Each structure stands twice: as structure tokens, then as C-alpha cells.
Amino acid sequence: MSKHFDPSLAETITSVRFFDAEGIRPAAEAFRNFVRELSGLRTAVSHNISSRDPMRDSSGAVLASEVFGFQEDEDARWWQSPQLALSSPLTGACRVEVEPFWCNAQGYHTRIPNPLLDSLDLSEFRTRALTAAALVVPIHLPFGQIGAASFLSADPAQDDLSHAFANFSDALAIIARVFVHSYFAVTAQPRRDIAGAALTKREVECLRWAAAGKTNEEIGLILGLQRTTVRFHIRAASRKLDAVNRDQTLFKAAQLGYLGMIR
Structure with missing residues (x-):
């Protein structure tokens, strides 16, 4: 990660916003690059935590593997686990929280205390979350749909993301929400x-x-x-x-x- 990286947030917002299916792939690449340059973290993003259908570009390629790089092993292919939305402590928290948070096996960490998070099950965190820690941006969309962007360390053993949360969560939240909102608008069936x-x-x-x-x-x-x-x-x-x-x-x-x- 470059310590001297000083992105223009306005320019980045423009680069991750798109208006048709052809814009999905370049926007996803811009999103990935922004996160990597800013924080050094990996990006896992879903437009709908309750859907088995992963985010795809205009050709049908799965963004998680083709753009965001989750293809090294079966555990990394998180979008292929249909039970994840039901069992993961990350998606569970997105149902009761709207602001960015980070979490590990020891608990959820938010800027504003949320007692609803206290009752969530964190047992076997690594197995159920498929990561030792994550910085998560819940994205609440129209019609009750919930998206989420999770930002993970490249080091599988890293279980403390307090520094990234303190320094980058606001910028990551803005960019993640623009990207997922765009995807929702472009791909959602008329309702x-x-x-x-x-x-x-x-x-x-x-x-x-x-x-x-x-x-x-x-x-x-x-x-x-x-x-x-x-x-x-x-x-x-x-x-x-x-x-x-x-x-x-x-x-x-x-x-x-x-x-x-x-x-």
C-alpha cells in the first residue's frame, strides 16, 4: 500500500458509477483498485446477501473470481456457498446494522454502539465467516434487499482491522454504496x-x-x-x-x- 496515495474521492465515485451493463466490469475494476491502493485490503461484494446469483459483468463472468480474485481455493469461492447468508456472522450483522463495522471472533466493532449486534452468534467465526476478520459495509437497497461489501486482509491470519476501520471505513463505504447502487439499478428487474x-x-x-x-x-x-x-x-x-x-x-x-x- 502506498502511504502517499491521495485519491480524489469525487473522481473515484465517477469511476465506480455506471449506467448500463457494459459499465459493470470497468467499474468493478476501478472499485478493486481503489480499495487496494487506499487500504491494501481485498474486496468481496454482494448486491444481495440472500441471493445465490453472484454479481456478474455484461458477459456473465462472476466478478468475485474474475475481478476481485477469489479463485485460489474452494474456501475462497464464498459466493458458491448457498448457506452463507444464513450462517455467516457478517451477513447476519448486515441485517441489523446500516453503518460500517469490523468484526472478528472477539466481537463487532462500531462507531456507535448497536445492542442488536450483541446477541449475534460468533462461535466458529473463521469457519462461518470464511475469514479471520472483516471490515463490512452494509448496503440497504429498495424493496428490502440488502447488499454488503466486505474488505479483508491479504493475510489470512490477520484478525485485527481496527486501523483500517479507523482510517478508511468512510471512504470505503461511499465507494461501495455507489458501486452496489449502480449494479442494483442496472440489473434489477422492473418492480x-x-x-x-x-x-x-x-x-x-x-x-x-x-x-x-x-x-x-x-x-x-x-x-x-x-x-x-x-x-x-x-x-x-x-x-x-x-x-x-x-x-x-x-x-x-x-x-x-x-x-x-x-x-
């Missing part, structure tokens, strides 16, 4: 159905009580509805939000601000 979704007052009421842990029967008693009517309203909300189950419906409703609308 006018969700963007224009308008939940009814009754749907929101049912979802709010469901989020509080109530069953359909209990919600029916509270609202004076039949259990089948409650189920109808929750399923209608699921269709509008393109959710596959009750949990995802509640998550998307919360992300879109519906659960705080009715008191």
Missing part, C-alpha cells in the same frame, strides 16, 4: 408492482400485529375478524410485496415503512 404497492389499512393492521408475534387467531380476536379474513389480508399484502412467506412479508413491509404507519 413497478412493488414501487406502486399500496397496502390497505386493514392489511397494515394485520401485519403490525403479526410482527408483534400474534397468530392469525389472536389477530382476529384483537381486530374483530375471522381467522380466515386475517389470513386473506396477510396473503394479499404478501402478493403486493412479492414476498414468498410471512417472514419476508413482514421484513419488506418494515423496510418500506408500513409497520409504523398505524398506531
Whole structure:
């Protein structure tokens, strides 16, 4: 890493922002180079921590291997592990944190304390995170989608990223968010159905009580509805939000601000 590297953040932002699929590869290379020059760290980035489909360039090449260099061994091919989003302490933290953090087996380190992180499981950290330590930027996108950029030491044994976090996390967060936002905008399928979704007052009421842990029967008693009517309203909300189950419906409703609308 060059100690005299003084990047122009504005120029770098321009280099990692793109407007069509052809711009993905050069933007990814600019992103990789910026991170390497600034901090000496490696970059692992995902536009959707819940998706099995990795980020790709316009030709279909996987960015993780072709640009970011994760191809030395099976452990390094993190995007090929479908259980990672469920088991990794990195992706778990991205669901409850919005600002950059770094973590290792000893805990999560943030600038502003977040008690939600305290309850997360850090056992077998190296095995589950596929790294000894990571500096992570959560990237919360429209419709409840969560992306993440993880920055890792080139030394597999390095488990302290406090220096990188203190000195580079703000710049890394800006660049990571611009890159992932661009990828989301270029590759996402049109979702006018969700963007224009308008939940009814009754749907929101049912979802709010469901989020509080109530069953359909209990919600029916509270609202004076039949259990089948409650189920109808929750399923209608699921269709509008393109959710596959009750949990995802509640998550998307919360992300879109519906659960705080009715008191």
C-alpha cells in the first residue's frame, strides 16, 4: 500500500458509477483498485446477501473470481456457498446494522454502539465467516434487499482491522454504496408492482400485529375478524410485496415503512 496515495474521492465515485451493463466490469475494476491502493485490503461484494446469483459483468463472468480474485481455493469461492447468508456472522450483522463495522471472533466493532449486534452468534467465526476478520459495509437497497461489501486482509491470519476501520471505513463505504447502487439499478428487474404497492389499512393492521408475534387467531380476536379474513389480508399484502412467506412479508413491509404507519 502506498502511504502517499491521495485519491480524489469525487473522481473515484465517477469511476465506480455506471449506467448500463457494459459499465459493470470497468467499474468493478476501478472499485478493486481503489480499495487496494487506499487500504491494501481485498474486496468481496454482494448486491444481495440472500441471493445465490453472484454479481456478474455484461458477459456473465462472476466478478468475485474474475475481478476481485477469489479463485485460489474452494474456501475462497464464498459466493458458491448457498448457506452463507444464513450462517455467516457478517451477513447476519448486515441485517441489523446500516453503518460500517469490523468484526472478528472477539466481537463487532462500531462507531456507535448497536445492542442488536450483541446477541449475534460468533462461535466458529473463521469457519462461518470464511475469514479471520472483516471490515463490512452494509448496503440497504429498495424493496428490502440488502447488499454488503466486505474488505479483508491479504493475510489470512490477520484478525485485527481496527486501523483500517479507523482510517478508511468512510471512504470505503461511499465507494461501495455507489458501486452496489449502480449494479442494483442496472440489473434489477422492473418492480413497478412493488414501487406502486399500496397496502390497505386493514392489511397494515394485520401485519403490525403479526410482527408483534400474534397468530392469525389472536389477530382476529384483537381486530374483530375471522381467522380466515386475517389470513386473506396477510396473503394479499404478501402478493403486493412479492414476498414468498410471512417472514419476508413482514421484513419488506418494515423496510418500506408500513409497520409504523398505524398506531
